Amino acid sequence: MTMMHYKGYEAVIEFDEEADIFHGEVINLRDVITFQGSSALELKQAFADSIEDYLAFCAERGEGPEKPFSGQFIVRTEPILHKAISIAARRAGVSLNKWVVTTLERSIP
Numbered sequence: 712m713t714m715m716h717y718k719g720y721e722a723v724i725e726f727d728e729e730a731d732i733f734h735g736e737v738i739n740l741r742d743v744i745t746f747q748g749s750s751a752l753e754l755k756q757a758f759a760d761s762i763e764d765y766l767a768f769c770a771e772r773g774e775g776p777e778k779p780f781s782g783q784f785i786v787r788t789e790p791i792l793h794k795a796i797s798i799a800a801r802r803a804g805v806s807l808n809k810w811v812v813t814t815l816e817r818s819i820p
Contacts, residue, residue, distance in 0.1 A: 715755065717762050719779050720744070724754065737762075739779040786811070 713724040715735060722735040722744075733754045737744040746761040748754030769776040788796075800810035 715758055717759050720762050721779070722746075722758055740777050742777050 715722045715724055719739075720737050721739045722737045724733055724735045726733050732747050732749050733751075734745065734747040735754065735758055736746075742765070744761050744765055746754070746757035748757045766776050796810065797807055800807045803810055805813070
C-alpha cells in the first residue's frame with residue numbers, strides 16, 4: 712500500500728480499478744477522514760483539503776482536532792504473562808516499557 716503524509720496525518724492509498732480512481736483514508740486517527748482523486752496531483756490536493764476541512768470543522772465547533780496517536784496505549788494481559796515479561800525485562804536490564812517497545816518493534820515487518 713502507498714502512504715501519504717500531511718501535517719502529521721498519515722493516509723493509506725488504494726486504487727479502485729473499476730471506478731478508475733484513487734482513494735485514501737487517514738489511518739492515525741479514530742476520526743474518519745477519506746478523500747479521492749483521479750490523478751496523483753488531484754489525490755494529493757484532496758488529502759490536504761480534507762485535513763484542512765477537518766481542522767476548520769473542529770475550530771468551528773470550538774473543539775481541538777484529534778491529534779495523531781500519542782504513543783501511549785494500555786495493554787491488558789493475564790497475570791502470568793505480565794510476570795514473565797517483567798522478569799524478561801529485568802534480565803535484559805531495561806524497564807518493562809522499553810522491553811515491550813523493543814519487542815513490538817522487532818515484530819513489525
